[in-house]
Amino acid sequence: MSKIMEWVDARLPVTELLKSQATEYPTPKNLNYWWNFGSLALLVLIIMIATGLFLAMHYKADANQSFDVVEHIMRDVNYGWLLRYAHANGASFFFMVVYVHILRGMYYGSYRQPREILWWFGIIIFFMMMGTAFMGYVLPWGQMSYWGAAVITNLMSAIPVIGEDLVVWIWGGFSVGDPTLNRFFALHFLLPLVIFGVVILHLWALHAVHSNNPDGIDLHDAKDSIPFHPYYTIKDFYGYGIFMIIFCIFVFYAPNFFLEPDNYIPANPMQTPAHIVPEWYFLPFYAILRSIDFLGSFSKLAGVLAMVGAIMILFVLPFLDRSPVRSFRYRPLSKQLFWIFVVDCIVLGWVGYNPADATIFNGALPLIIIGRTCTAIYFGYFFLLWAITALDIEKHQPVPKSI
Amino acid sequence: MNCQEVIKFRSVVKRVSRMVRSAAVLLVAAASLTAAVPGDAQASSGAAVPPKQPWSFLGVFGQFDQAALKRGAQVAVQSCLTCHSIKYIKFDQLRQLGFSELEVKAMAEGTGRTKKDPLTSSMDPTAAKESFGVVPPDLSLITKARKGYEDYVYGILVGYASDSDLALANRVMADGKIGAEEAKEVASALLLDGHYPDKMAETLKRMIGGENFNRYFPGNFFAMPQPLMDGAVAYTDGTENSKVQLARDVVTFLAWAAEPTQMERKSLGIKVILYLVVLTIMLYAVKRRIWAKVH
Numbered sequence: 025m026s027k028i029m030e031w032v033d034a035r036l037p038v039t040e041l042l043k044s045q046a047t048e049y050p051t052p053k054n055l056n057y058w059w060n061f062g063s064l065a066l067l068v069l070i071i072m073i074a075t076g077l078f079l080a081m082h083y084k085a086d087a088n089q090s091f092d093v094v095e096h097i098m099r100d101v102n103y104g105w106l107l108r109y110a111h112a113n114g115a116s117f118f119f120m121v122v123y124v125h126i127l128r129g130m131y132y133g134s135y136r137q138p139r140e141i142l143w144w145f146g147i148i149i150f151f152m153m154m155g156t157a158f159m160g161y162v163l164p165w166g167q168m169s170y171w172g173a174a175v176i177t178n179l180m181s182a183i184p185v186i187g188e189d190l191v192v193w194i195w196g197g198f199s200v201g202d203p204t205l206n207r208f209f210a211l212h213f214l215l216p217l218v219i220f221g222v223v224i225l226h227l228w229a230l231h232a233v234h235s236n237n238p239d240g241i242d243l244h245d246a247k248d249s250i251p252f253h254p255y256y257t258i259k260d261f262y263g264y265g266i267f268m269i270i271f272c273i274f275v276f277y278a279p280n281f282f283l284e285p286d287n288y289i290p291a292n293p294m295q296t297p298a299h300i301v302p303e304w305y306f307l308p309f310y311a312i313l314r315s316i317d318f319l320g321s322f323s324k325l326a327g328v329l330a331m332v333g334a335i336m337i338l339f340v341l342p343f344l345d346r347s348p349v350r351s352f353r354y355r356p357l358s359k360q361l362f363w364i365f366v367v368d369c370i371v372l373g374w375v376g377y378n379p380a381d382a383t384i385f386n387g388a389l390p391l392i393i394i395g396r397t398c399t400a401i402y403f404g405y406f407f408l409l410w411a412i413t414a415l416d417i418e419k420h421q422p423v424p425k426s427i
Numbered sequence: 428m429n430c431q432e433v434i435k436f437r438s439v440v441k442r443v444s445r446m447v448r449s450a451a452v453l454l455v456a457a458a459s460l461t462a463a464v465p466g467d468a469q470a471s472s473g474a475a476v477p478p479k480q481p482w483s484f485l486g487v488f489g490q491f492d493q494a495a496l497k498r499g500a501q502v503a504v505q506s507c508l509t510c511h512s513i514k515y516i517k518f519d520q521l522r523q524l525g526f527s528e529l530e531v532k533a534m535a536e537g538t539g540r541t542k543k544d545p546l547t548s549s550m551d552p553t554a555a556k557e558s559f560g561v562v563p564p565d566l567s568l569i570t571k572a573r574k575g576y577e578d579y580v581y582g583i584l585v586g587y588a589s590d591s592d593l594a595l596a597n598r599v600m601a602d603g604k605i606g607a608e609e610a611k612e613v614a615s616a617l618l619l620d621g622h623y624p625d626k627m628a629e630t631l632k633r634m635i636g637g638e639n640f641n642r643y644f645p646g647n648f649f650a651m652p653q654p655l656m657d658g659a660v661a662y663t664d665g666t667e668n669s670k671v672q673l674a675r676d677v678v679t680f681l682a683w684a685a686e687p688t689q690m691e692r693k694s695l696g697i698k699v700i701l702y703l704v705v706l707t708i709m710l711y712a713v714k715r716r717i718w719a720k721v722h
């Protein structure tokens with residue numbers, strides 16, 4: 025055995041790579057469980073690619089057949105129901121895990137120097153995940169698939185000059201139809217593999233600068249680090265166990281919890297559903313989109329810009345935060361802003377879930393007002409984080425020298 | 428406890444209290460959200476929420492009542508199939524419910540098909556569109572395709588106006604308008620919103636005019652005439668064939684038809700989850716052991 029490894033290592037240094045990047049790879053010893061979510065995201069990505077591959081062996085992209093074919097997978101293919109439910113619920117869990125992963129980075133200042141490139145790869149992954157999930161949702165060709173696709177692709181028409189033509193080009197016709205379905209399937213197959221590639225870049229960037237830690241400090245003392253294996257391998261596996269239990273409870277006992285009943289109705293271009301809702305993980309962004317409705321004919325374009333901007337602003341977060349301290353653990357003001365931001369995102373999600381013209385308190389308060397306020401708070405977070413750090417308003421607490 | 432353990436214990440307590448605090452913030456936010464349910468979303472659908480029914484097949488250990496499934500299949504074939512299809516189920520598959528091959532053959536031939544055929548409606552879509560204005564939807568997935576699921580379909584089947592409801596409508600509308608007391612009475616009998624007497628009067632007029640009123644259909648009126656009445660289908664197993672019983676049975680059947688693999692799913696789920704729980708406990712034990720060396 026060792027002879028063979030020697031032979032291989034002389035040509036391709038596998039052992040050396042495993043040693044330096046996995047087994048002996050130095051990792052901060054004080055990482056808490058929020059640091060499990062990166063490896064969890066990788067697990068879900070693998071689950072998605074594996075179940076997706078087998079689904080693709082039975083699926084057909086065809087406006088006249090796709091709905092029936094998905095039911096054929098559910099009913100006639102051996103364990104087809106397991107593949108489909110794991111894949112559909114996997115998408116929701118992917119977003120849950122990645123949202124926690126992103127918020128973890130925001131709380132502990134993981135986006136700060138020297139991890140900017142690592143952070144940017146993460147946002148690129150997030151962006152591509154959204155595209156993949158959106159196109160995947162179209163594939164079963166139910167009512168929500170069809171009308172969700174129609175509403176979202178229509179947003180492109182807000183782009184000045186080329187918008188209208190662009191939408192027709194994306195549709196491959198004058199409405200969402202068979203060509204749209206086919207190209208979405210091709211892209212939905214491709215994108216996760218691209219995501220996989222960017223995850224490798226993401227990990228490369230991680231290993232170049234190493235993990236941040238809950239104290240947000242640079243590690244100088246050798247005693248602060250422990251080898252990745254066995255400490256974090258076992259901790260990640262324990263996390264996998266907990267995750268799989270929760271995931272399986274949904275897959276086996278509440279598989280339709282995240283699915284809209286309307287998507288069990290075949291797509292019907294002649295009949296608009298009473299209430300078109302995107303998947304839950306798009307809702308905060310959907311609410312931001314709809315909250316800009318006061319600019320007349322510019323509303324649509326401005327809404328789209330605000331929605332895209334809500335993600336794009338994450339790219340500049342490393343430059344907005346000017347505090348000398350990374351971790352919010354030692355930054356009382358930033359910490360409060362952070363929790364307001366989290367609650368704000370949840371409220372935005374709830375606004376996005378309800379019809380645009382809904383009201384609360386017997387009509388006294390239109391939801392659109394809440395939506396606008398929360399959109400302002402969303403962007404306000406980034407402004408205030410800059411303001412309190414750049415203008416030295418925040419007095420940070422003493423930061424430990426070592427872990 | 429030695430000194431180090433005390434310090435560790437304190438930091439754990441601190442951490443837990445921090446987490447409790449942030450959880451509390453989130454909970455308060457979530458609670459205030461649920462307290463403020465948007466009004467218009469409710470009003471625009473304009474139908475009562477169908478009450479929950481004690482379905483035997485729901486829940487982790489839920490099982491289908493086999494006798495009810497067989498009766499339900501009979502109701503579906505003899506009644507619903509006149510207008511609706513259940514196209515993802517073939518006659519032959521009904522043998523999974525305990526019908527014999529001969530019985531299945533008889534059922535198929537009774538509607539002019541063979542046992543290899545799917546349960547399609549005998550009414551062709553154009554004819555249906557002519558008589559009803561809409562093509563009756565396929566029922567294969569109906570219990571998954573509506574908010575309220577099984578409870579909704581059951582609600583639809585039993586939610587029509589009864590003779591006494593009609594008598595009430597006639598009495599209330601005799602003088603052409605609805606008083607405050609009458610509004611309350613109608614609201615509680617027909618599950619309508621009592622705040623809008625004009626809308627209510629409109630509803631009662633259409634009801635008296637013979638349109639298909641249903642308590643649970645969004646908008647209250649639709650094209651399906653009441654499909655089930657007491658005694659509409661003759662049961663052979665001695666079960667009372669009241670409207671309510673027929674409805675319960677056919678909904679049970681439709682819930683099976685919507686996902687014939689659901690019992691397989693649930694029984695596999697228990698094994699998978701038990702396995703994962705044991706595995707995770709072991710992983711946790713190993714993790715504790717390995718990390719004991721790190722301070």
Ligand code: HEM
Binds near residue numbers: 063065126146
């Ligand atoms: C397919 C999705 C993703 C996968 C599979 C993935 C995977 C990972 C893994 C395995 C780690 C190392 C473990 C850890 O520190 O948590 C990591 C670290 C990191 N990820 Fe991701 N990630 C994904 C998406 C994202 C996104 C969307 C962002 C942010 C926008 C992001 C930002 C980061 C950052 C900043 C780190 C370094 C964390 C630290 O050391 O503090 N990741 N990622």
